[in-house]
Amino acid sequence: MTPRTVAAFTDTYLPTVNGVTYTLQSWRRRWQERGGRMDVVFPGAPDYDPGDGEYTTRSVGFPFYDGFRLGLPGVPDAVRDADVVHAHTPFALGLSGLYLSRRIDAPLVASYHTPTAEYADYIAAGPVADAIEHAARGYERRYLNAADAVVVPSEPAANHLRNIGVRSRVDVVPNGVDTEFFARPDDETLTAFRERYALPDRDEGPVVGYTGRHGFEKELTQIPPAVAAADSDPTLVFGGDGPARDAVEAACEDAGVDARFLGFLPREELPALYATLDAFVFPSPVETQGLVALEANACGTPVVGVEAGALEDTVVDGETGYHFPHEDTAAFADAIDRALADRERLSERCLARRDQTSVEHAVDKLEAVYDAVSE
Known part of the structure; x- marks a missing residue:
């Protein structure tokens, strides 16, 4: 049977670069390769021209987070023939998806990418933030x-x-990693990458780091003191950017760590960055999966991840990396040292698990969900 026509609604898409964008692009490409259609409705941006099957709504800047645009509700006529509506947000564009599903009597599938309560810290602090978080969680529950x-x-x-009271059918569908793209580059490519960014060769000492959005909720300020406390004395590298960048730089200064901040890298350079790292360090306790951890693993790089949230499952302790307890700097440092000492074996295990985390595997599961809700 030809895959169904899907209308995907999202609050974040190109030109914004993040895990939701990557996931939606990967799913959409694989869905089209299977003969289906997956249109995307997203907030318009002045510096992005939509391609085929991409439709924008009006948008405004989000005052609490630079670079993010808040989409205003809207349903383009071109997506009204959808068989399934897939909302990747509970906010304005998600409400548009809900409206469309009811209007055309099509099933609504909702993706849970990021806890909405996280954003309370961008808007307020203290009791006000707690109240916003409570309200956000209640709204999220009603929408789902x-x-x-x-x-x-x-x-x-x-x-x-x-646990928070969602009664709808819940299906685990990993975001999936493009294992054709995220793979260990050849030695020549890695050497050129290190030289371009003035990073040490492997025989000059270990390199650990993180790439992705610098959000306060990811608690990246825990990385510098752990690196400073590690006996292995690794070089610390940060890729990406975000609102917490200044706080991370200050944490490096306080810990006496001379970190390298590379900023946002072209996507084609990400495999080289992952493969350059001897360990990917990830203290975020709020991940719903932690896609960057799986991308690092696909490039043969073990992950030192907090034992909280989805990273409890994403990182397989002793196989694809090591865990440490939340907010335990000494244990974080020890896990870094263990991962570096065990790097070669962990790298082999990471590469052996690549097929289990592929986008193809994820889209197989996604198609099964669409089939189930359409019966």
């Missing part, structure tokens, strides 16, 4: 309960939704 199915990228995320 209006869906025919909720897609989550990990079992911990599914358990979280059940």
Whole structure:
């Protein structure tokens, strides 16, 4: 049977670069290769021209987060023939998706990418932030309960939704990694990358780091003191950017760590960055999957991840990396040292698990969800 026509609604898409964008692009490309159609509705941006099957709504800047645009509700006529509506947000564009699903009597699938309560810290602090978080969680629960199915990228995320009262069908569908793209580059490419960014060769000492959005909720300020406390004395590298960048730089200065900040890298350079790192360090306790951790693993790089949230499952302790307890700097440093000492074996295990985390595997599961809600 030809895959169904899907209308995907999202609050974040190109030109914004993040995990949701990558996931949606990867799913869409694989869906089209299977003969289906997956249109995307997203907030318009002045510096991006939509391509085929991409439709924008009016948008305004989001005052609490530079670079993010808040989409205004809208349903383009071109997506009104959808068989399935897939909302990747519960906010304005998600409400548009809900409206469309009811209007054309099509099932609504909702993806749970990021806890909405996280954004309370961008708006306020203290009791006000707590009140906003409570209200956000209540709204999120009501929205997800209006869906025919909720897609989550990990079992911990599914358990979280059940614990906060989500009664809709919940299916675990990993975001998936493009394992054709995320693979270890050849030695010549890695040497050129290190020279371009003045990073040490492997025989000059270990390199650890992080790339992705610098959000306060990811607690990246825990990395510098852990690196400073590690006996292995690694070089620390940060890729990406975001609102917490200044705080991370200050944490490096306070810890006496001379970190390298590379900023946002072209996507084609990400495999080289991952493969250059001897360990990817990830203290974020709020991940629903932690896609960057899986991308690092696909390039043969073990992950030192916090034992909280989805990273409890995403990082397989002793196989693809090591865990450490949340906010335990000494244990974080020890896990870094263990990962570096065990780097070769961990790297082999990471590469052996690539097929289990592929986009193709994820889209197989996604198609099964669409089939189930359409029966």
